[in-house]
Amino acid sequence: MPKIKPRVPMGEQPPLQRIKNFKSVPYGYTEDEAVEEAARCIQCKKPSCEPACPVNIGIKEMNLLIAERKFEEACLLVKEDNSFPACSGRVCPQEKQCEGDCILKKFDEPIAIGKLEAFIADWGAKHKVEVEETIANNEDKHVAIVGSGPAGLACAAECRKYGYAVTIYETLHKAGGVLQYGIPEFRLPKDIVDAEVKKLEEKGVEIVLNHTVGQNIYYYELVSQNDAVFLAMGAGAPKFMGIQGENPLDGVYSSNEFLIRANLMKAYKFPQWDTPIDVGKIVAVLGAGNVAMDAARTALRLGAEEVHIIYRRTKEYAPARAEELHHALEEGIIFHELVNPVRFHGNDQGFIDYMELVKMELIEGEDGKLHPTPIKDSSFYMGVDTVIEALGTVPNRLFLDRAPEIKRDKKGVIIVDENHMTSVEGTFAGGDAASGAATVIKALGEGKRAAKSIHTYISSHDD
Amino acid sequence: MSFKITKMIDLDSIDFLVDVEAPEVAERFHPGQFVMLMTRKEGERIPMSIMKVNDGKISMYIRKLGKTSKELRDGITSFENVIGPLGHGIEEKKYGTVVVVSDAVCGHAENYAICEALGKIEGNNIISIQTFPSKKEIYPDEYLTKKIAHRHFITTEDGSFGDKGSYVTTLKRLLDNDVKIDYVFGGGKLPTMKAVSTILAINNIDNLFTTRQMMVDGSGMCGSCRLYIDGEMKLSCVDGPMFDSRKVNWTRAMKRYGMFKKEEKIADEYYEAHKGGCGQCQK
Structure with a gap:
């Protein structure tokens, strides 16, 4: 085994500088840095990184091509398997996927696969590298896609390759779903999302904004006007802790509201943009997933003096991507382990004033898992001006209530078969709507696979 | 667009x-x-x-x-x-005697739309009550529900025209005069809705009141418009915007309007300073 060089560090905005702006935290690899990093890849005979990727990108070859400075080829290669590498390179939890299974991890840090993926995607965008697609002529067949998040976009891109006329229906006034309203600018610049959406439109995908299926256009209309329907409306409804004192209090947000205001409505540009966001001096974010980190770091950038993450387990269980947690801590966000809020208290103006918390301990249950359990008589108080509840999301019932024929489980997650087909023939589903809240890359993968099933389905019904 | x-x-x-x-x-x-x-x-x-x-x-x-x-x-x-x-629209059907009440823009609009739709249905007797701050704020006739309701009342908060007070006063008077009311629709100011909910509860009258709260997306995503209906959290945008006033926790609903007071003022001042015309920015 030759000696492995250390990972090429990625240039980043220093923490004290970046908490004052919304610009991207990493600068991205330069060509030379990318070449050096890619050259660390030992080109395993059987690469273990590739099967760990939800869309099975040809990582080994990508690394080789980058190391040989064949950037255009590398870009085309990646795009074969993933239409949106600029997004996934930035938001995938690589440490749990490709990089988690990289053999180098046994000796040193794994290859920075995500950063290389983002590099090659950006290089491609800059040099206008486009996959030449021969689009089949199937325009007489129509596919309707509900939702323009990652699953919807990926499915649309693939369906278009098969030549179908594709229409995406989006509730909000901008396309991109969670990439647009959820993930902040400093993690995923919106120029990138907008460019991906524009590319799809140029390929002939029609995007109808401001249309909520089940509200101002109906599911049965889509069924009657299309040969197949793909449901990818995500899991967009917020969860609240449901603890006492929650509702009347101003200053208590769902992470969805907080991030929609900041990202989609650009409240960080207030008052040039109209939508306000109110952030107090002391902010507490409940939860420790990616959304919690996004909310915490956004609050910091909006001027909060102290931002606290409140988590009922310990740091090692935090579901957030390692890089986000690392960035958050670097930026001075205070992480509280093993605590749980039990009550909010307001001031006489109706704003949140302080919360009551209890200390927790992890106790092994009968299932062998560690369960966070309140410690008796351990309650304490914490003064706060703003609380953001980042406790995950559930499917939005708006659509589902009005299409009862589509079977779903108790949580409202749509039930699909191995081909992503729902209980209704010709209606497919993917992404968070069909798998519960998960990751962008999983949604991209499902969108793509569903497109394949849609193609098989439409072809077999061709008269 | x-x-x-x-x-x-x-x-x-x-x-x-x-x-x-x-x-x-x-x-x-x-x-x-x-x-x-x-x-x-x-x-x-x-x-x-x-x-x-x-x-x-x-x-x-x-x-x-x-x-x-x-x-x-x-x-x-x-x-x-x-x-x-x-949001959900109302069921357009025969209700019998319907009273529609309102005391603000979000309320007068629904009042008009409901009177117009239900008035066309055989068997509905529509009584509309509209409240304005004083005589001078009363809308021109064609924008009132005067012509589309079977009976129309105006009340003013200062008593300069019609009954003094809100629509609650007139509604109470109707009830005192033994008018049989089958259904009430309404909307407008939260304190008035809170007040009327008690009357409706006492008299056991079915009703729906527009209880729109602050919203961002309006499609069930942000949770900003959350309300407690019979103790259960509901979203005004997708579950409403109209709810049975007897089931709404009004005290909780009324507390949620101060959140962006400070920012509203900033937005207003910014607009005034940047609407164009002063020429400062061209220097």
Whole structure:
């Protein structure tokens, strides 16, 4: 085994500088840095990184091509398997996927696969590298896609390759779903999302904004006007802790509201943009997933003096991507382990004033898992001006209530078969709507696979 | 996208009437539903009641308050977005004697739309009660529900016209005079709705009141408009916007309006300073 060089560090905005702006935290690899990093890849005979990727990108070859400075080829290669590498390179939890299974991890840090993926995607965008697609002529067949998040976009891109006329229906006034309203600018610049959406439109995908299926256009209309329907409306409804004192209090947000205001409505540009966001001096974010980190770091950038993450387990269980947690801590966000809020208290103006918390301990249950359990008589108080509840999301019932024929489980997650087909023939589903809240890359993968099933389905019904 | 404003008139010193071309919304509208309005690309998404649809246009009453109304006053000719119709509309059927009450823009609009729709249905007897601050704020006749309701009452908060006080006064009087009321629809100010909910509970009258709260997306995503209905959390945008007033936790609902007071003032001042004309920015 030759000696492995250390990972090429990625240039980043220093923490004290970046908490004052919304610009991207990493600068991205330069060509030379990318070449050096890619050259660390030992080109395993059987690469273990590739099967760990939800869309099975040809990582080994990508690394080789980058190391040989064949950037255009590398870009085309990646795009074969993933239409949106600029997004996934930035938001995938690589440490749990490709990089988690990289053999180098046994000796040193794994290859920075995500950063290389983002590099090659950006290089491609800059040099206008486009996959030449021969689009089949199937325009007489129509596919309707509900939702323009990652699953919807990926499915649309693939369906278009098969030549179908594709229409995406989006509730909000901008396309991109969670990439647009959820993930902040400093993690995923919106120029990138907008460019991906524009590319799809140029390929002939029609995007109808401001249309909520089940509200101002109906599911049965889509069924009657299309040969197949793909449901990818995500899991967009917020969860609240449901603890006492929650509702009347101003200053208590769902992470969805907080991030929609900041990202989609650009409240960080207030008052040039109209939508306000109110952030107090002391902010507490409940939860420790990616959304919690996004909310915490956004609050910091909006001027909060102290931002606290409140988590009922310990740091090692935090579901957030390692890089986000690392960035958050670097930026001075205070992480509280093993605590749980039990009550909010307001001031006489109706704003949140302080919360009551209890200390927790992890106790092994009968299932062998560690369960966070309140410690008796351990309650304490914490003064706060703003609380953001980042406790995950559930499917939005708006659509589902009005299409009862589509079977779903108790949580409202749509039930699909191995081909992503729902209980209704010709209606497919993917992404968070069909798998519960998960990751962008999983949604991209499902969108793509569903497109394949849609193609098989439409072809077999061709008269 | 752009939605052309075809008409804008002053109803009085506090409200505008605005007509805008929004054929898709007009086609699918049912009384009680609302739209999200964005005046410009950088604008907020603002929930707005619909009063009437006609020939691909929707009519709205808009309060002369804050930035949006100043944009209207300063002559914007179109809206960036008119999204909807959103929320549930009412069931358009025979109810019997229906009283429709309102005391603010979000309320007067529904009042008009409901009176118009239910008045057309055989067997409905429509009584409409509209409350204004004083005589001088009463809308011109054609924008009141006068002609479309079977009976029409106006009350003023200062007593300068009609019954003194809110629609609750008139409603109580009707009940005292043994008018048999089968159903009540309403909307407007939260304290009045809280007050009327008690009367409706005592008299056991079925009802639906527009209880729209602050919203961002208006499609069930942000949770900003959460309300407690019979102790259960509901979202005004997707579960409402109309709820049985007897089941709404009004005290909780009323507390949620101060959150952006500070920011509203900033937005207003910024608009005044940047609306153009002073020439400072060209220097």
